Amino acid sequence: MDDSTREPVEVRELRALADSVRAALGEPSRRTSRDLQHWRGLDANLDALDGIERTTTRSVWNMQPRIQFDPEDPAPGAGGSSEARGVETVLITRPATLDVNPLLPSIHPDARVGPVFLRGVVLDEERVVIEGLDTADGEPTAWLTDRPHLVVLMLELWHRTLALSAPVLAPGQQPLLSPRRLRVARLLAMGEKDQAIARQLEMSGRTVEREVRAVLEALGARSRTEAVLAMSGRASNSRTRPTR
Incomplete structure (x- = not known):
């Protein structure tokens, strides 16, 4: 049917x-x-x-x-x-x-x-x-x-x-990533290293390290590779879909 x-x-x-x-x-x-x-x-x-x-x-x-x-x-x-x-x-x-x-x-x-x-x-x-x-x-x-x-x-x-x-977001629900972390995530998905991300976003290296860790944690990823897969919905352990 x-x-x-x-x-x-x-x-x-x-x-x-x-x-x-x-x-x-x-x-x-x-x-x-x-x-x-x-x-x-x-x-x-x-x-x-x-x-x-x-x-x-x-x-x-x-x-x-x-x-x-x-x-x-x-x-x-x-x-x-x-x-x-x-x-x-x-x-x-x-x-x-x-x-x-x-x-x-x-x-x-x-x-x-x-x-x-x-x-x-x-x-x-x-x-x-x-x-x-x-x-x-x-x-x-x-x-x-x-x-x-x-x-x-x-x-x-x-x-x-x-x-x-x-x-797409329930009342009071916040996006997974803030605008700044989303910019970091985009560059991460493009294969940029911390130094390049810091230069492009005008951040210190330490700030970039902290933001990359936060992005990985939000995506439930243990590595940059897993994070990139999670961004496109291909990570088996991804928990990024909003719960309603």
Whole structure:
């Protein structure tokens, strides 16, 4: 039996709505036009999203089924510069993301988790980014459009997803790592030694040693290697997933 048949009615309806968004994109997605722009490849997608995010004035609502931990990305997802400009940013991802990215609550403490069936972004409630099918070579694709019927569908999908989501951190719960320890953890994951971390973060060597020990303890890791594995959810003894 299909597992989806055992899902609550509202979740099945959400899945069907995501399918309707894909169907509505449909045949016109084969042709790029002024009101339907196509991106191909991860770098093109990220560059385009970064440029568009800088033009938002009110809100960036982001649905991502899965978000991998990337130590080289200092501000993952839409929100870095938007928040600085007073733009509302909300990220929703699946609970399973915490299995492969247990530091998500430290990176995005205001994120939410819930059933996400479509990768997409709603910008200022006027434009939407919708995932497309991967190319035959496995490259991701996406579409940017302000076509009213697609915007309406994506807004409905967003609001229904939001209603079924919950904060990634329970009330009063603190992220696993502080912002400073998260910066240390990122450099640790990139293979940097204490001296390089101290230089880049303008810390003393003793402070870095103390912070590295704290990161390992928080991750339940006995070594730097175990810590790096834990950050990506691959350590068997990892205890980094938040308890609710």
